[in-house]
Amino acid sequence: MTDQKTIVFFPEAAFGPALNSVGIAQACRDMGHRCVFVTDPGFTGVFADYGFEEHHVNMSEPMPPEQMAKYWSDFINGHIPNFNLTPYEQIDNYVKECWEAIVDTSKWAEKELPGILKEIKPDLICIDNVVLYPATKQYGVPWVRIISCSENEIPDPAIPPHLSGCGENDTACHEAFNKKFNEVIKPVHDDFNEFLKTCGEDPYPTGEFFEESPYLNLLLYPAPVKFNREKPLDPDRFKYLEGCVRTEKPYDVPDFGEYNDKPLLYVSFGSLGAGDTDQIKKIIDFLGKQPYRALVNVGEYEAEYDKETMPKNVHVASWYPQPSVIPLVDAVVHHGGNNSFTECLYFGKPAIIMPYVWDGHDNATRVQETGHGFKMHRMNWTDEEFAANIEKCLNDAEVKARCAATSKHMQNNGGPKVAAKYLNDLLEKTYG
Structure with a gap:
């Protein structure tokens, strides 16, 4: 290990990228480095809870932290009517407005x-974002791009558009999506x-909002599900991490009484x-009629669920230590989401993915076409379809074997x- 250096982690203000960076930072801290997080005020405390120093940068008009914390949840909730649309149909609404908001974060930051950055004095900057923040590139130290979304965030003519x-x-789908995306x-x-x-900074080509790092790019996508590219990524600058699962406190499964011997779903x-x-309540109603136990994450909306009428085989909570x-x-x-996608693969668990936005659509397609699970529409399903896919996850020998092999690899x-x-090697190469 080189002497202690200061590494800044600057993940997007979403739990997927944030917690992926926590996993990497935990390992860097174990090597003796000082790891510091730069984050939106709405994420105040997220990284401190893992013992990391936090510095806050406003990425929108300044507002109280509690209001900032609701910014993206309010944004998402305002688009619930669009969640049932196809990815192509979402370009005109959710996707366009999301990119407008993301560009604004770069301007504000x-x-x-x-x-x-001058205050922190980093020796290395790690960015898990989908847009360039010029200051991170211009500070004067090596910067690393972390790609925690689907691997196709790095484009290639032969793979599906992000x-x-x-x-x-499905090249016809590729062409149609790219054409409309670039127009809108x-x-x-x-x-x-x-x-x-x-x-x-120089302008980016149409449709691109970030660039490859000339130093190092870390992809969390696991190799067993990666795409076949027309132009292979430079192995010296692009490294597949096979997921980055953070360390969390142990979890004890609650008592389900008469259902304790049934298969457990999350x-x-x-x-x-x-x-x-509405979507989660529909799923709970379905699960209440099935021969399984289920742990259901309901986020900050736990008060919306009547515990007295909750099916005996379903347990809801505002948060679970997912890993x-x-x-x-x-x-x-x-x-x-890429955390859930890669964690299921890491632990060898078949998944049913019901995407609603962003790269969830890509991961849902990928989990099915690589044989690690099944893609379903988030609302337009029948009980029979859902039940059949759960049974395949639990009992299909090929799916279980493929998941086990991928888990072993990861x-x-x-x-x-x-x-x-990789980060320590880059520090040693830079500073000796």
Whole structure:
């Protein structure tokens, strides 16, 4: 190990990227480095709870922390009517407005981020975001891009466009999505390029909002499900981490009484997806009629659920230590967020993915076409379809064998420790 260095982690203000970075930072801290998080005020305390120093940068108009914490949940909840649309149909609404909001975060951050970095004095900056924050590139130390979303966030002519949910070989879908995305997003992209110009940065090609790091790029996507690219990624600059599962406190499964001998399911649509309580209540009603136990993550909406009428085989909570829960269950139902996607693969658990936005569409398609689970529409399903897919997750020999093989591969790799080694190697190469 090189002498202690200061590593800044700057993940997107969402729990997926944030907690992936925690896993890497835990491993870097174990190597003796000082790990500091730069974050939106709405994430105050998230990283401190894991023992890390936090610095806050406003990425929107300043507001009280409790109001900031609700910014993205309110944004997502406002789009619930669009969740049932196809990825192509979401371009005009959710996708466009999301990119507008993301570009605004880059503009706002540039007001404070340069000063915060000068205060921290990092030796290395790790960014898990989908947009460039110019100050991180211009500070003057090596910067690393972490790709915690689907691998297709790094584009290639032969693979599905990011956010499209297209099949790997469905080139007609690729072309149609790209065409519409570039048309709809062009005003947002033009505005972003104007902002980059004011920061002394070159414009990006249409549809792109970030770039590869010339130093190092870490992909959390596991190799067993990666895409077949026309232009292979440079192995010296692009490293597959096989997931980055953080360490969480142990979890004890609650007593389900007469259902204690039944298969155990875990259901989670993430902190943002929990806002669609109608969807989760529909799933709970279905599970109440099935011969399973179920742990259901309902986020900050626990008060919306009547515990007295809750089925005896269903347990709801506002939060579960997911990396400690998934190893204990038999199958997982989730929204396709990359944490849930990679953690299921890491622990060898088949998954049913019901996506609603962003790369959940890509991961849902990928889990099915690689044989690690099943893709379902988030609302338009029948009890018979849902029950059949759960049974396949529990009993299909090929699915279980494939998940077990992928789990063995990933666990033999040790993503967080491997990431920490790559970062330490870059520090040693830079500073001796």
